[in-house]
Amino acid sequence: MSNEHITLTAGDAEVDVLPGNGGRVGGLRVAGRELLRQGERFGCFPMVPWCGRIRDGRFLDGAVVRQMPLNAPPHAIHGTARDGAWKVARVTGDEAVITYDLVEPWPYTGRVTQVVRLAADSLSLTMAVETYETSFPAQIGWHPWFNRNLGGEGAQDVRVDFTPGWQEERGEDHLPTGERIEPLPGPWDDCFGMPDGVDVTLTWPGQLELKVSSREEWVVVYDEQEAAVCVEPQTGPPNGLNSLPRLVTPLEPLEATTVWSWRRL
Structure with missing residues (x-):
């Protein structure tokens, strides 16, 4: 794993980008306060070329069944790019561009480009x-x-607020059943x-409010762990390579953006 460590700054915000550790954002500090859980598996990692679990690690490409390694048995989870070393294309004071070439076990050639851009807020x-x-x-x-x-003194736990249109019903195998529920x-x-x-x-009461936004219409919220809360914008639901595939073609890449904006309380 490359130890390359890029730190971007804007105002009193700092972000660490770790190309060698799966292209993840390793930390985000606002006024010296770390917002992301620390550790080599944490921070914020890119999920690509799929998000969440693929049932039994299998998906159909036309009539061909593709098998991914079962890294969360009995399923495959969170793509392959978080396990690889990304390359640095460009860095300025407040922006980093990193790339990852898709390799085995993913059966297709392609390139992922991630742009990390920091502003003061x-x-x-x-x-x-x-x-x-x-x-x-x-x-x-x-x-x-x-x-x-x-x-910090008297710090309260984060509150998560959102108003979804629906929830994907979750089956016993942790995957969406295809039904939408309240x-x-x-x-x-x-x-x-x-x-x-x-x-x-x-919202961390009395400290900070942070809004996670994206034009995509899917988000996974995971708050079952004591240390951290995950809010994961994505271009489709878990098992989406089977249920709602988005096609990458030579003429049409797949692109997505998420913006986290914050203000002090």
């Missing part, structure tokens, strides 16, 4: 998957681990539909 993450050869189904998403508590109260490890775009607000 926001972080923007943009990803694109492109191919010059065979078309293939793909998904893009991000998996941030936000610290449940930011520390949103249930948490705790969650669930996918929600937000047809007007992802819009989720995290």
Whole structure:
């Protein structure tokens, strides 16, 4: 794993980009306070070329069944790019562009480009998957681990607020059944539909409010762990390579953006 460590700054915000560790954002500090759970598996990692679980690690490409390694048995989870080393294309004071060439076990050639752009009050993450050869189904998403508590005297745990259009019913295998239901109260490890775009607000009372937004209409919220809360914008639901494939073609890449904007309280 490359130890390359890029730090971008804007105002009193700092973000760490770790190309060698799966192209993840390793940390985000606002006024010196770390918002992301620390550790080599945490921060915020890109989910590409798929998001969440693929049932039994299998998906159909036309009539061909493709098998991915079962890294979350009995399923395959969160894509392959988080396990690879990304290359640095360009860095300025407040922006980094990194790339990853898709390799085995993913059966198609393609390139992922991620742009990390920091402003004094926001972080923007943009990803694109492109191919010059065979078309293939793909998904893009991000998996941030936000610290449940930011520390400091009397600090309260984060509150998560959002108004989804529906919740994907979750089967016993943790995958959407295909039915849409009225949103249930948490705790969650669930996918929600937000047809007007992802819009989720995290509030650390008395400290910070952070809004996760995206034009995509799917978000997974995972808050079953004590240390952190995950709010994951993505281009389709879990198992989406089977249920709702988005095609990457030589003429049409798949692109997505999420913006996290914050204000002090």
